Amino acid sequence: MTKHVHRLTTLFLVVFFGLTQLASGQFRLPSQSFKLGLRSEYFSRTLSSEVEGEKPRLKAYLVNLALGYNLGAGFSAAVLLGYASSDYKELVFRRLPFSIDFEGSGLSGFVAGAEVEKSLFSRSSFEVDALGQFMACLGVKKKFTIPGLAVPGSIEASPSWMRAAVGPVFLLTSWEGIKPYIYPCYNYLGGTFSLDQTVESLEGTEKKKIRAKSQFGLLIGTGLEVSEKFELKVEGGFYPRKGGSDFSVMLQALFGL
Amino acid sequence: MTKANRRRIVFLFLLLSLLPFSFSEQRLRLDRGKKQEATILKRQIRDVSENWIRRERDERYAPGQVLVKFKPSLRAQLIDATLAAYETELIRRIHDIEVYQVQIPSYTSVEEMVFALNQNPDVEYAEPNYATRLAVTPNDSLFNYQYYLYNSGQEIGPSGSPRGKAQADIKATAAWEETKGSPDVLIAVIDTGVDLLHPDLKNKIHSAGRDFINNDFDATDDHGHGTIVASVAAAETNNKEGIAGVAWNSKILPVKVMDQKGEGYYSELISGIMWAVANGASVINLSLGGDEVSDSLRNALKYAYDKGVIIVAAAGNDASSVLYPAAYDSYCLAVAATDYKDERKDWSNFGTQVDVAAPGERVVGAVPTWFWGPDSFPYAFGTGTSLATPQVAGLAALLKGLKPWLSVDQVMDVIRYSADDVNSSKNPGKDNYIGFGRINMEKALVPIKIKK
Numbered sequence: 001m002t003k004h005v006h007r008l009t010t011l012f013l014v015v016f017f018g019l020t021q022l023a024s025g026q027f028r029l030p031s032q033s034f035k036l037g038l039r040s041e042y043f044s045r046t047l048s049s050e051v052e053g054e055k056p057r058l059k060a061y062l063v064n065l066a067l068g069y070n071l072g073a074g075f076s077a078a079v080l081l082g083y084a085s086s087d088y089k090e091l092v093f094r095r096l097p098f099s100i101d102f103e104g105s106g107l108s109g110f111v112a113g114a115e116v117e118k119s120l121f122s123r124s125s126f127e128v129d130a131l132g133q134f135m136a137c138l139g140v141k142k143k144f145t146i147p148g149l150a151v152p153g154s155i156e157a158s159p160s161w162m163r164a165a166v167g168p169v170f171l172l173t174s175w176e177g178i179k180p181y182i183y184p185c186y187n188y189l190g191g192t193f194s195l196d197q198t199v200e201s202l203e204g205t206e207k208k209k210i211r212a213k214s215q216f217g218l219l220i221g222t223g224l225e226v227s228e229k230f231e232l233k234v235e236g237g238f239y240p241r242k243g244g245s246d247f248s249v250m251l252q253a254l255f256g257l
Numbered sequence: 258m259t260k261a262n263r264r265r266i267v268f269l270f271l272l273l274s275l276l277p278f279s280f281s282e283q284r285l286r287l288d289r290g291k292k293q294e295a296t297i298l299k300r301q302i303r304d305v306s307e308n309w310i311r312r313e314r315d316e317r318y319a320p321g322q323v324l325v326k327f328k329p330s331l332r333a334q335l336i337d338a339t340l341a342a343y344e345t346e347l348i349r350r351i352h353d354i355e356v357y358q359v360q361i362p363s364y365t366s367v368e369e370m371v372f373a374l375n376q377n378p379d380v381e382y383a384e385p386n387y388a389t390r391l392a393v394t395p396n397d398s399l400f401n402y403q404y405y406l407y408n409s410g411q412e413i414g415p416s417g418s419p420r421g422k423a424q425a426d427i428k429a430t431a432a433w434e435e436t437k438g439s440p441d442v443l444i445a446v447i448d449t450g451v452d453l454l455h456p457d458l459k460n461k462i463h464s465a466g467r468d469f470i471n472n473d474f475d476a477t478d479d480h481g482h483g484t485i486v487a488s489v490a491a492a493e494t495n496n497k498e499g500i501a502g503v504a505w506n507s508k509i510l511p512v513k514v515m516d517q518k519g520e521g522y523y524s525e526l527i528s529g530i531m532w533a534v535a536n537g538a539s540v541i542n543l544s545l546g547g548d549e550v551s552d553s554l555r556n557a558l559k560y561a562y563d564k565g566v567i568i569v570a571a572a573g574n575d576a577s578s579v580l581y582p583a584a585y586d587s588y589c590l591a592v593a594a595t596d597y598k599d600e601r602k603d604w605s606n607f608g609t610q611v612d613v614a615a616p617g618e619r620v621v622g623a624v625p626t627w628f629w630g631p632d633s634f635p636y637a638f639g640t641g642t643s644l645a646t647p648q649v650a651g652l653a654a655l656l657k658g659l660k661p662w663l664s665v666d667q668v669m670d671v672i673r674y675s676a677d678d679v680n681s682s683k684n685p686g687k688d689n690y691i692g693f694g695r696i697n698m699e700k701a702l703v704p705i706k707i708k709k
Binding site for chain 1: 435659660662663666667670671673674675676677678686687693694700701702703704705706707708709
């Protein structure tokens with residue numbers, strides 16, 4: 001995970017400085033190509049477990065500041081910076097002195113991400129793009145009391161996860177102001193969850209790899225051009241897995257600068 | 258269940274349901290000639306129990322024997338020469354901790370020899386070979402009243418018996434959801450031996466064990482105490498017969514260090530501990546103890562502890578200070594007794610060394626098949642810290658099987674800290690009576706839910 005985070009940080013910095021350079025006019029691109037806005041997202045994903053019957057889940061609420069730039073020739077990029085609040089269910093740690101079934105909620109994290117989209121080809125009524133998205137969440141440590149022991153005990157949770165998606169986007173362009181799309185993608189969600197346990201003299205640490213059960217997503221959404229400088233994007237995602245499906249929803253508002 | 262078994266259980270139930278009336282009707286029955294036999298049988302059962310629990314030892318140590326440890330720098334030839342100089346005769350050398358059990362000349366007393374040897378600069382220490390004694394007593398025959406594993410507030414014996422208090426148990430059933438233990442984990446029951454052919458134990462015995470009383474490799478129980486202790490720890494479970502053991506899948510390593518009267522000496526106990534460690538024990542159950550401090554015994558415990566073996570020992574039943582080896586706090590868990598209402602028993606020994614407690618009142622377990630006579634039902638109730646101790650040993654075995662990476666200290670701490678402080682209204686926190694509290698297998702083994 002640390003390696004992934006480093007890579008993502010590097011990517012983020014490259015994109016960020018690239019956009020800064022663009023914004024400074026060095027590449028003589030029109031300033032209205034910049035877009036700034038907010039993206040709010042919620043997803044609920046089932047995580048894999050080695051123990052039969054256990055269904056760990058990760059739910060996350062994300063609010064990100066999005067800075068997008070249209071580079072021309074059908075190429076656009078965006079960086080995302082924001083905050084995530086994650087809830088975990090049935091995440092069981094069995095290597096600690098006292099096993100823990102973690103169901104903590106409201107675990108804060110800082111989010112950084114980037115996405116790149118390139119138009120592959122377009123016809124009069126539809127367009128096909130390629131879209132790649134990366135996002136990493138670095139969790140802030142949070143302490144929880146272990147109930148019911150004869151002595152005071154606590155755990156400190158520090159989760160981190162990353163998400164990567166890549167796939168084609170099929171857009172309908174025949175309507176003015178509305179651009180519905182389908183985005184079937186390879187969608188990876190994984191990371192680590194570290195738990196430090198302290199119960200008087202007893203100490204233990206367990207790092208657990210987390211990974212979403214489903215690695216395929218079908219996202220359906222639409223772009224809405226409300227005005228020349230204001231556009232909305234609404235998206236719903238389904239992530240089929242054995243025995244059910246996970247989901248996500250996203251709302252984005254962007255203003256042209 | 259076969260018809261024969263069903264008939265046997267019905268008969269047993271009827272017999273047991275008469276027990277509460279036996280004392281009140283005793284005189285009457287004695288007056289009736291035909292009923293006399295049954296009454297005498299009842300009295301014998303009761304007397305045996307009382308004899309076990311009340312026995313007072315005349316001697317504190319083995320007559321004419323001393324345990325000596327020489328300084329590590331002393332070579333073997335010099336040790337032999339020193340022992341010869343004191344006119345002692347070597348009985349046994351306890352390897353690894355290098356303690357010599359010697360017979361002293363008849364013209365001198367143990368005290369004099371201990372004093373003389375301790376004056377020798379080559380001797381690290383010398384001490385009497387102290388006596389050990391049992392800490393518990395089976396006292397009645399019964400089947401399947403294991404309130405200590407799961408207490409719903411049921412009657413804890415035949416009809417008319419007192420009712421338990423719901424939840425006054427060690428939460429075994431909930432814990433078994435998480436683990437039933439590992440057959441690789443051996444619980445050494447160092448005691449009077451174990452009935453190797455008992456139907457509820459024979460499939461759980463790792464080997465015929467070691468008998469340090471008769472000096473052979475057949476630790477068959479000729480007393481009864483070791484069998485009931487072993488059964489509480491790890492009787493065969495889910496076999497439609499007898500009782501459930503705390504550690505379903507763990508195996509028993511029988512080690513006999515007490516004779517058929519339930520008596521023994523530290524030398525056998527020490528040898529038993531060393532042998533158990535050498536033969537793969539992960540947990541050692543010591544439902545016995547003595548009153549005297551012994552460096553040799555402490556060293557044996559330390560040896561086992563250093564080898565990663567968890568030792569669980571009975572605090573004792575004398576309403577006095579904690580017995581040795583339970584009192585060697587750094588190296589073992591000392592176990593006190595509570596009852597079916599989660600109340601501490603006043604006969605349970607106390608002191609700062611007490612770590613935890615477990616139910617020790619009317620604990621049902623297996624007794625040797627010969628115990629009650631031919632064709633009898635080989636189960637009995639036992640009372641004492643000896644019966645509480647194997648519950649803790651069973652928990653230690655389950656923990657060791659589930660988390661073999663935990664150190665001895667960590668296993669002991671998990672058992673301590675997961676205990677329920679059932680006397681918190683009188684003595685909040687760790688106290689001298691039940692330590693951290695009555696063990697709670699569920700908290701020790703099942704993942705604790707953190708929900709916030």
